[in-house]
Amino acid sequence: MHNAHAHVPPPVNEPVLSYAPGTPERATLRTQLDAMAREVVDAPLVIDGRQVRTGKLGTAVMPHAHEHVLARFHLAGPAEVQAAVDAALRAQRDWASLPQTARSAVFLRAAELLATRYRPILNGATMLGQSKTPFQAEIDAACELIDFYRFNVHFAERILAEQPVSSPGTWNFVDARPLEGFVFAVSPFNFTSIAGNLPTAPAILGNTVVWKPASTAVYSAHFLMQLLLEAGLPPGVINLVYGSGAQVGDAVLASPHLAGIHFTGSTGVFQGMWKTVGENIARYRTYPRLVGETGGKDFIFAHESADVDALAVAIVRGAFEFQGQKCSAASRVYLPSTIAPAVRERVVAMIREIKVGDVRDFSTFMGAVIDRGAFRDHAGYIEHARKDGSTILAGGTYDDKVGYFVQPTLVETPDPRSRLMSEEIFGPVLTWYVYDARDIDGALTLCDTTSPYALTGAVFARDRTFVEKASSALRHAAGNFYVNDKPTGAVVGQQPFGGARASGTNDKAGSLWNLVRWVSPRSIKENLVPPTSWRYPYLAPDA
């Protein structure tokens, strides 16, 4: 025990390693990838700190070599889901009554482990299981998750320090209680850092959690759980269950002790969960906090004053890194007629140089898309483009014999409100529309009103007056707005991340705003001079 009013070390962003030829990290990563590819992992559920094997198995494969099995994972049935909920509820009192320093230390320790020994493990798992290149894995599984851990404990400390004033004779303070009940964390396949953040952000503040990762990201989730346990996370604080979203989800949402949902994934799934919560509302002990970051149809809007080279690079990196499977990936572009030919020439030339393939070959820029379902979706959009009057300027082919490979595809559409300009594709298919450069207001309105989403967006211009005009016209069109930069690559502590409209509750992952959702403040007033007479002075008779 101690009585220190301790401060967490000031957070700084984890430096991104380069993996350039000759670097030690490149050699270590190669060794790690070889070792992982030789083994088939048996991935149990982790409930109350114990490994649980049901024998009912799912399979994790490499998307870029889909015959290669990386892991067999145990699927939870109703009994295991209930056990996970019960374990979270049992663990709550002890976890919540630890001093904040003790809880924060677990995650600071996790950050250090991830920055060192676990770095190649999580990067390797993310490359093999989610088909990320070394750089894409490093900025996600290593750096962003380390940042989440280091910054979130700092934000927790700030929340605890946020206290009310006290009038004379009283002492007021706020007790930042965790939510009463458990939090359900449901994570997507596309970011290991998000999978790491969703269960831990509530846990930092004393909540206990049932965590269900995406079935296509079980391989990295398995190592994330090992990392947390090694960092000293007590049993039952985070309970890991694998299984079909609907089966696990419906059972968990039926618990009267559901206190919150921390979700990232598609809009449809989140809306379905919200509906179920609505139907169950009378049976919950408390109103569950619903925090969900969902889909996007992220834009780049170019003005004719834009730097054409910078714009072209942003389009290529923003649309095709990690196969366009970032929620923030550029998916629609508005190009002014005056510079469209120059941009077209540069972007098409760059796309032709992109190598798509097995991410273990470090000269690849793009790996495979996550699974057969995604592959079919993307192929469907490409075939749609062939039929709807659009022109495919680059790419347009796909092949799933060895891996789920979709070539980076650039589509020019004559219809600014086509499906390709409004629906989330979540793959390497970018569509642009060339607008009449004289009708800038009309083009801005199109950009603002074409899609239901509002996650990320970028404007490119050298004309400062235009930047201000666009910032104002598109104020609600993106929760993360970039000027002369690609719309991807938000950094924890620098660009709090999230969008509104159909893109989510905009609770900004990796920020104080998100952490606030995981406390249920209790106001405490102590009267230092309690009154001893019931009479107020005004009751006294006039003199």
Ligand code: NAD
């Ligand atoms: P998804 O919606 O298919 O799955 C997300 C999670 O929900 C998975 O764990 C899945 O098993 C689970 N799930 C599915 N049905 C469920 C149900 N009925 N009840 C409970 N859980 C259920 O999404 P995905 O394909 O893994 O990820 C891609 C999506 O995530 C895209 O739409 C992308 O835009 C979005 N995303 C958004 C952000 C953001 O910050 N806004 C970040 C990353 C990804």
